[in-house]
Amino acid sequence: MPRINAPAELEAFRKDILSKRDPNKPCITLCSGTACHATHSEKVAAAIEQEIVKQGLKAEVDFRRTGCHGFCEKGPIVVIYPEEICYLQVTAEDIPEITSQTLKEKKVVDRLLYVDPTTGEKATLESDIPFYKNQERLVLGFNTRIDPKSIEDYLAIGGYQALAKALFEMTPEQVIGEVKAANLRGRGGAGFPAGIKWEAARKTPGELKYVIVNCDEGDPGAYMDRSLMEGNPHSVLEGLMIGAYAIGSREGYVYIRQEYPLAVENLTIALKQAEEYGLLGNNILGSGFDFNVKVHRGAGAFVCGEETSLLRSLEGKPGEPRARPPYPAVKGLWGKPTNINNVETWANVPLIINKGSAAFTSIGTEGSKGTKIFSLVGKVNNTGLVEVPMGVTLRDIIYKVGGGIPGGKRFKAVQTGGPSGGCIPEQYLDIKVDFDELKKVGAIMGSGGMIVMDEDTCMVDVARYFLNFLTGESCGKCSPCREGIRQMLKILTKISEGKGREGDIELLEELGQTTRDASLCALGGTAPNPVLNTICYFRDEYEAHIKEKRCPAYVCKDLISYYIDPDKCQACLSCLRKCPSEAIAGGKNRIHVIDQDKCIKCGTCLEVCPSRFRAVKKISGEPVPPPIPEEARIIVRERKKK
Amino acid sequence: MDKDKIDKIMDKYPSDPSSLIQVLLEIQSENHWLPKEALERVSEKLQVPLNRIQHIATFYKAFSLVPKGRHEIHVCVGTACHVRGAQRVLDRVQDLTGISPGETDLDMKFSLETVNCLGCCALGPVMVVDGEYHGKMAPAKSEDVLKDIE
Numbered sequence: 001m002p003r004i005n006a007p008a009e010l011e012a013f014r015k016d017i018l019s020k021r022d023p024n025k026p027c028i029t030l031c032s033g034t035a036c037h038a039t040h041s042e043k044v045a046a047a048i049e050q051e052i053v054k055q056g057l058k059a060e061v062d063f064r065r066t067g068c069h070g071f072c073e074k075g076p077i078v079v080i081y082p083e084e085i086c087y088l089q090v091t092a093e094d095i096p097e098i099t100s101q102t103l104k105e106k107k108v109v110d111r112l113l114y115v116d117p118t119t120g121e122k123a124t125l126e127s128d129i130p131f132y133k134n135q136e137r138l139v140l141g142f143n144t145r146i147d148p149k150s151i152e153d154y155l156a157i158g159g160y161q162a163l164a165k166a167l168f169e170m171t172p173e174q175v176i177g178e179v180k181a182a183n184l185r186g187r188g189g190a191g192f193p194a195g196i197k198w199e200a201a202r203k204t205p206g207e208l209k210y211v212i213v214n215c216d217e218g219d220p221g222a223y224m225d226r227s228l229m230e231g232n233p234h235s236v237l238e239g240l241m242i243g244a245y246a247i248g249s250r251e252g253y254v255y256i257r258q259e260y261p262l263a264v265e266n267l268t269i270a271l272k273q274a275e276e277y278g279l280l281g282n283n284i285l286g287s288g289f290d291f292n293v294k295v296h297r298g299a300g301a302f303v304c305g306e307e308t309s310l311l312r313s314l315e316g317k318p319g320e321p322r323a324r325p326p327y328p329a330v331k332g333l334w335g336k337p338t339n340i341n342n343v344e345t346w347a348n349v350p351l352i353i354n355k356g357s358a359a360f361t362s363i364g365t366e367g368s369k370g371t372k373i374f375s376l377v378g379k380v381n382n383t384g385l386v387e388v389p390m391g392v393t394l395r396d397i398i399y400k401v402g403g404g405i406p407g408g409k410r411f412k413a414v415q416t417g418g419p420s421g422g423c424i425p426e427q428y429l430d431i432k433v434d435f436d437e438l439k440k441v442g443a444i445m446g447s448g449g450m451i452v453m454d455e456d457t458c459m460v461d462v463a464r465y466f467l468n469f470l471t472g473e474s475c476g477k478c479s480p481c482r483e484g485i486r487q488m489l490k491i492l493t494k495i496s497e498g499k500g501r502e503g504d505i506e507l508l509e510e511l512g513q514t515t516r517d518a519s520l521c522a523l524g525g526t527a528p529n530p531v532l533n534t535i536c537y538f539r540d541e542y543e544a545h546i547k548e549k550r551c552p553a554y555v556c557k558d559l560i561s562y563y564i565d566p567d568k569c570q571a572c573l574s575c576l577r578k579c580p581s582e583a584i585a586g587g588k589n590r591i592h593v594i595d596q597d598k599c600i601k602c603g604t605c606l607e608v609c610p611s612r613f614r615a616v617k618k619i620s621g622e623p624v625p626p627p628i629p630e631e632a633r634i635i636v637r638e639r640k641k642k
Numbered sequence: 643m644d645k646d647k648i649d650k651i652m653d654k655y656p657s658d659p660s661s662l663i664q665v666l667l668e669i670q671s672e673n674h675w676l677p678k679e680a681l682e683r684v685s686e687k688l689q690v691p692l693n694r695i696q697h698i699a700t701f702y703k704a705f706s707l708v709p710k711g712r713h714e715i716h717v718c719v720g721t722a723c724h725v726r727g728a729q730r731v732l733d734r735v736q737d738l739t740g741i742s743p744g745e746t747d748l749d750m751k752f753s754l755e756t757v758n759c760l761g762c763c764a765l766g767p768v769m770v771v772d773g774e775y776h777g778k779m780a781p782a783k784s785e786d787v788l789k790d791i792e
Contacts, residue, residue, distance in 0.1 A: 038762040038775035072764040220720035223761030258667055258704055259757070299663050300703030302758070316660035316690075318701040377722035377763035384764065415721065451721045465724050469758065475701075578782050580737065602737075603730050607780045 003278040005286040007164040010155075017156045026061045026103055027081040028052075029144070030090075033068030033230055034262055035223075036075040040091070044076050047092035051099045061103055064153075067143035067231015070385035071131050074114070079126055079144065086126035087112035117381070117403065131382045134400040136363070138371050139347050140224075140387045143231035148266045151273035154234040160279055162350035166242045167287040170353075175246035176202060179349065182357035183369045188214055188305070188342030189420065189446045190522070191368070191435035194349075197339055200329035201247045204337040209249040212333070212340040213240055214310060215256040215263065218302040219418030220469065222449030224373040224385050225343040229256065229263040232347070233270035239349030241284070241291055247339050250290050255310055258297040268295060302419075302473035306521050307340045309475070320475045321521035342447065344373055364390035368434035376402050378451040379409065386450075388433070395429040398452055409454040412553075413537070417446025419466045419473075420526030422533030423459065442533045444526070458555035459538040460545050464492040466530040474523060481524025484515030488531055496556040500546035505535055550621025557601045560620045564605070566591045566628045568615035571635055575605035575616065591633040596624055643673045648683045659690045662698060666705060674714075675706040711746040711753040713791055715739070716770040720759030723766035727780065731767050732756065734781035738788055751791075 004010050028048060032041055045065060052061055069077045074088035080102050087098065087109065094112060101107045114123040116130065123129045126144070146153035154160070166175050180195030201209060213236060217225040229236060240252050256264055271293055274280035282290045296314055303309045304319040311333050313319035332338020348370060352360045361369045368390040374397065376386045381403035388397060394414060398404065405411050413423040422443035424431075431437045435445050453462070467489040476482045488511050491504050512528030519525045535542060544550045551559040564575070564584075569591045576584045576592055583599040586592030592615075594605065606616040651668045655661035665688070669680050676699055685692045699705040717732045736742055739752045746753040760768055765777025769784055776787050 034760075035762040035764060038760075038765055038768070038777065072762065075764070218758070220724075220759035221722040221763060223759065223763070226761055258671075259760075297664060297667055298702075299667055299698075299705065301701060313663065314660070316662040316698075317694075318697050375763065377766070378725045383722075418721075449721070451725060453725055457725050462725070465721070580734070580781075580785075600737075602734055602781050603727075604734075604781045607782050 003276070005278060007168050007285060010160060010164050010285065014155050014158070014161075017152050021156070024082055027064055028061060028098075028103065029064045029066045029079045029081065031067075031069045031075055031077040031144075032065040033072075033075075033227055034260070035068065035072040036077070037262070039075050039089075041076040043092040044078070044090055044095065047095040048099075051095045052103075055096075055099050055104065057099065057103055064147045065149075066146060067148045068227035068385065069126070069144050070137075070140060070227070070387075071129070071382065072385070073381070073383040077126075078112075084125050084127070086114065086124070086129070088114055131384065131386075131401055131403065134396065135387050136371050136389050137387045138351060138363075139235070139344065140228065140231075140373055140385060142235065143227065146232065148231050148233055149269050151234060151270065151277060151279075154232070158354070159234055160238055162353035163238050163241050163245075163279070164285055166245055166353050167285060167289055172202065172246045172248060175242060175353065178357050179246070179352060182352045182360040183367075184345065184348055184352060184360070185368060185435060186342055187344035187348070187372065187447065189417070189444065191445060194341055194345055197329060197341070198243060198247055200327065201249075201337045201339040204330050206337045208251070208336045209247055210333045210336055210338040211240055211244045211247060211249045211252045212310070212314070212338060213252070213254040213256075213343055213346055214305065214307070214340050215254060215260070215343045216298045216305040216310060217257060217260075217343075217447060218305045218473075219447050219449045221377050221451045222375045222418060222447050224375050224448050226257075226260050226263050227385055228343050228347055228373070229260070230266050233263075233267045234274065235347045235350055236343055237267075237270055237274060237280070237293070239346035240293070241280070242349050242353055243339065243341065243346065244291050245289055247337075249339070250292065252291065252293040253314060253333075254293060254295050255298055255304070255314060256295060258299060264295065264297060271295070301475075302469075303475045303521070303523050306523055308521065310340065311338065318475070320477045321523070323520055344448075365432060365434045365437075367436045372433070372445070372448060374448045374450045376450050376452070378415075379405055379454040379457070380452040381406050390434040391432045393430050393432055394424065397433065397450065398429070402452065405452065405454050409456065411452070412455050412457055413453045413459070415443075415451040415453060415462065415530075416449065417444035417529075418449045419470050420444060420522065420529055421446045421449075422529050423453070423462065423537065425537045442529070442536060444529075456553055456555070458496075458551055458553035459534045459541045460492060460496050460551075461553075461555045463531045463534045464489065464496055467492060467527070470523070470527045474527070478518075478520040478524060480515050480518035481520065481527060484511055484519070484524065485527050487511055488515070488528065492531070495542065495545045496551075497558040498545070498549045498556075500542075502546065504546060505539065505542050508532075509535060544621070548621045552620070554618040554620050556620075560601065560618050561596060561624045562594055562599060562601060562603070562605055563617050563619050563624050564592050564594055565615050565617055566593075566633075568613055570613050570615070572610060572613065574608045574610060578604050578608045580604060586633070589635045589637065591628065591635060593627045593633070643669070643677055643680050645683060647672070648680050649687075652684070652687055657688060659688055662688055662690055662695065663702070666695070666699065670705055674710045675708060708746065709750070711750045713752050713772050715752055715754045715788075716757050716760075717743075717754070718758075718760045718762075718766065718768040718770070719756045720763065720766070722759070722763035723768055726766045728767040730781050731769060731779045731784050734784050735769070735788070738785060
């Protein structure tokens with residue numbers, strides 16, 4: 001194992017790796033993030049390994065398992081180099097054909113290519129797919145090119161050169177100056193400038209200081225930090241080390257959710273490799289700078305993403321927040337000055353040091369520079385991770401990158417910022433996405449979750465959903481948060497059950513404002529956002545629930561009924577057989593009728609009713625039509641003519 | 643869970659109170675729950691009072707103080723799954739198993755949990771049974787998944 005002792009050796013080593021690699025040698029890569037794991041990428045990997053040997057290509061073809069490509073909707077993704085042919089939704093059964101056709105004969109397997117749903121055009125290269133074409137993947141882009149378990153892959157693309165530059169060509173003050181000039185704002189949610197935080201930690205006197213990676217990504221519907229940590233752990237590590245050098249810290253922690261086993265695994269491997277290569281530990285690259293990193297797994301508490309809670313959790317205590325100031329930069333882990341940044345923030349640091357702050361600030365808006373990774377999920381065609389320059393409009397993200405709303409449904413809102421954020425309605429789709437603009441419309445950037453909602457999403461239900469989540473996650477230490485959230489949830493639940501009363505909306509607003517103003521930490525301080533924000537933009541939906549006992553989106557169980565349209569029912573027995581509560585009467589050639597008293601409103605009948613009939617409907621706010629009389633239920637079919 | 647096994651896990655971490663959560667996580671993943679004897683052993687070795695361990699074990703969601711069933715069902719109720727109808731899937735699963743999230747049935751067959759996001763939102767609603775992912779769930783489909791499990 002070569003220990004690298006100087007920047008020149010690092011460069012020589014990189015050239016050595018590159019010289020051993022033939023850029024024209026065919027290489028088959030497979031996306032191996034957690035999302036693809038769920039679509040059985042393991043089986044595909046096994047098939048590739050087997051088939052390469054079987055078809056005698058072992059020596060001629062490289063196989064690389066990369067991190068997440070981001071286009072999770074179409075995973076697992078296989079890319080074949082040097083041509084960069086991209087195949088989507090590959091299964092193990094496709095591998096023999098890919099091997100014999102593409103790897104051997106250099107022919108494209110047409111049926112596995114991306115097909116544009118509107119034009120029907122096929123795209124051979126990954127970069128030609130609209131999902132990728134409209135992105136700027138400065139941070140996430142490396143994921144597709146490297147095996148996260150191989151430090152050599154990272155070194156080959158210029159990894160750790162920013163660290164070498166910082167250690168040998170810059171003073172700590174210069175590093176901080178550069179990060180400040182780049183105006184790198186925290187990607188974890190609040191958007192606080194990283195450089196200012198670093199400076200505060202540097203200026204606080206103390207022998208022992210800590211730097212921490214916050215990978216406690218708790219927002220439901222957001223997984224960009226996981227994908228970065230899984231797909232390119234060295235970039236996060238390199239950023240952390242540069243920060244440690246700038247602040248004057250010798251010890252770092254990575255706080256990572258235990259729900260992310262693959263990220264923990266890849267990070268642990270990365271740490272070990274970096275140590276072996278002399279990039280971590282004592283006298284890094286011969287510079288005299290010492291730095292060590294420990295991994296701490298979080299045990300499942302949303303509040304631990306808040307920095308003071310995270311610190312207590314690191315100390316082995318319950319993750320309860322405390323009031324700030326003093327800020328962690330002054331009094332952090334075990335009372336020592338500490339700097340905490342989010343995964344994506346750290347991963348941006350090497351880019352800034354390598355290319356300079358000017359290149360970084362050339363992208364983005366006035367107040368928000370660089371790119372941001374979003375996890376675009378929910379009712380959208382192209383679910384996945386999206387990296388765009390700050391300042392792109394929501395409309396471009398949802399329609400150009402995301403491919404719009406599935407099933408011809410109408411867009412209703414997009415929710416950003418997780419449980420602390422808000423829902424942005426259609427009239428604001430053209431705002432430029434950055435830290436400040438999102439705040440103006442009552443949402444926040446947050447860590448980058450972007451959940452698209454269509455006409456079938458009930459906004460009262462969404463507010464209730466987030467509060468239900470937050471009641472479970474409030475640590476209970478301060479009463480405004482503990483009680484405020486609980487009371488708001490109670491009211492929302494009543495509204496969704498059809499027991500809402502006049503004045504409930506006003507009461508929710510009052511409770512929300514108190515919770516916001518009086519809570520100890522950001523969890524409680526932002527908890528009312530989903531309520532206040534949906535009331536602001538979707539007050540009519542609240543009113544429909546309260547006054548008309550109607551759920552306009554047909555979601556709230558207590559306000560809807562299922563009904564079989566007798567004119568459409570073809571007595572196919574599908575719903576009758578599947579109904580778990582035996583609430584459907586009917587039979588062969590007898591129109592089916594739902595017994596409303598027995599119905600548990602599980603929606604199974606709607607799910608199984610064949611799409612060519614579409615006989616099952618949801619009704620809300622009006623009485624269910626009375627069942628048709630017994631004698632009218634018989635369907636007389638004309639015999640098929642021979 | 644015997645003492646040797648616990649000691650083996652504990653030897654991997656520095657013997658001070660800050661290792662507490664890491665040690666408990668490992669016992670949990672090995673044993674699927676935290677028996678009282680294990681907690682007593684941890685308390686003794688790390689010099690942390692048992693009531694603080696209890697506090698930790700109830701504060702963090704990863705820990706269980708009761709045994710788990712033979713099959714673990716996780717229904718994702720993350721926002722993306724929620725807007726795609728995860729609640730109806732969860733309702734159906736509760737109905738089928740007769741247990742609520744956090745519970746284990748009397749035969750020790752199923753344990754049911756909800757998770758706040760598995761990060762495979764493209765597949766939502768998602769249900770995981772014994773580590774196997776089942777995507778694009780719907781109430782009737784969840785029944786198909788569960789009915790063949792012994």
